[in-house]
Amino acid sequence: MFTSQPIGFVSSPYKDASEVPKGLGAKHEADGVLKILPEFEAGLTDIEGFSHLVVIWEFDRSHGFDLLGRPPSDHRSHGVFATRSPRRPNPIGLSTVELRRREGIELHVRGIDMLDGTPILDIKPYLSSIPSERLRRGWLAEAEARQKG
Amino acid sequence: MFTSQPIGFVSSPYKDASEVPKGLGAKHEADGVLKILPEFEAGLTDIEGFSHLVVIWEFDRSHGFDLLGRPPSDHRSHGVFATRSPRRPNPIGLSTVELRRREGIELHVRGIDMLDGTPILDIKPYLSSIPSERLRRGWLAEAEARQKG
Numbered sequence: 356m357f358t359s360q361p362i363g364f365v366s367s368p369y370k371d372a373s374e375v376p377k378g379l380g381a382k383h384e385a386d387g388v389l390k391i392l393p394e395f396e397a398g399l400t401d402i403e404g405f406s407h408l409v410v411i412w413e414f415d416r417s418h419g420f421d422l423l424g425r426p427p428s429d430h431r432s433h434g435v436f437a438t439r440s441p442r443r444p445n446p447i448g449l450s451t452v453e454l455r456r457r458e459g460i461e462l463h464v465r466g467i468d469m470l471d472g473t474p475i476l477d478i479k480p481y482l483s484s485i486p487s488e489r490l491r492r493g494w495l496a497e498a499e500a501r502q503k504g
Numbered sequence: 505m506f507t508s509q510p511i512g513f514v515s516s517p518y519k520d521a522s523e524v525p526k527g528l529g530a531k532h533e534a535d536g537v538l539k540i541l542p543e544f545e546a547g548l549t550d551i552e553g554f555s556h557l558v559v560i561w562e563f564d565r566s567h568g569f570d571l572l573g574r575p576p577s578d579h580r581s582h583g584v585f586a587t588r589s590p591r592r593p594n595p596i597g598l599s600t601v602e603l604r605r606r607e608g609i610e611l612h613v614r615g616i617d618m619l620d621g622t623p624i625l626d627i628k629p630y631l632s633s634i635p636s637e638r639l640r641r642g643w644l645a646e647a648e649a650r651q652k653g
Contacts (some may be wrong), residue, residue, distance in 0.1 A: 398585045401586045411596055445509065487632075491553065497553075
């Protein structure tokens with residue numbers, strides 16, 4: 356058993372899961388704030404130099420999990436570890452956001468897909484990308500192709 | 505307080521943290537296996553279609569944290585949230601690995617940087633990248649430039 360505690364909370368325009376853009380072609384361009392608890396402020400030193408951050412957070416309003424489920428982007432069902440479903444064995448969420456500016460313990464970011472009040476577990480700098488020509492995107496690419504076809 | 509349980513364990517060539525490549529230009533090309541617990545096997549359905557996976561795991565051999573620390577890639581110290589240090593308030597690790605093949609509950613992957621026996625908390629498909637021309641890499645880019653200079 357592994358226990359974690361929030362290092363801060365998300366301030367987001369989304370109050371309910373139904374408001375978060377989902378499905379094929381959904382864009383996450385909402386602005387929000389990662390409010391870090393004052394006792395962790397020193398941990399933000401030099402974070403301003405990074406354009407993008409990886410945020411690890413808790414799906415605190417998700418309860419239970421399904422090993423197989425139908426994501427909003429497909430009518431077929433897929434294994435939970437092949438989707439971003441909130442109904443996971445460990446309800447851990449992951450988002451890549453763009454850091455616009457820091458104001459003390461507030462990280463103003465773009466690309467929020469979390470709900471308002473979401474507990475933040477960790478933040479890491481986004482360091483490198485897999486070149487898109489090397490990425491295969493499985494059922495998601497197939498669902499996109501079916502939609503276009 | 506947020507609690508999680510392992511969904512599986514990493515089989516890695518690295519038995520000790522000193523063996524994991526670190527510092528500027530470190531490459532993570534080791535092969536390893538993500539062994540998922542049998543009760544979660546259905547959650548792997550269709551994962552074979554993805555070339556890359558994001559693995560969320562626990563730094564189970566790291567104890568305590570430092571808000572400021574000197575990473576192996578620099579002689580200057582930086583905030584923990586601007587580094588990948590294991591000594592984090594919540595010792596959660598994140599790795600992007602290449603999925604080579606699946607054999608039942610075993611995901612054979614390349615790009616391991618975890619220790620042997622590391623508990624896995626979650627696996628997600630890697631879906632998209634930030635184009636490298638849009639990435640700024642802060643103190644890390646500066647440390648690289650100093651090394652070259």
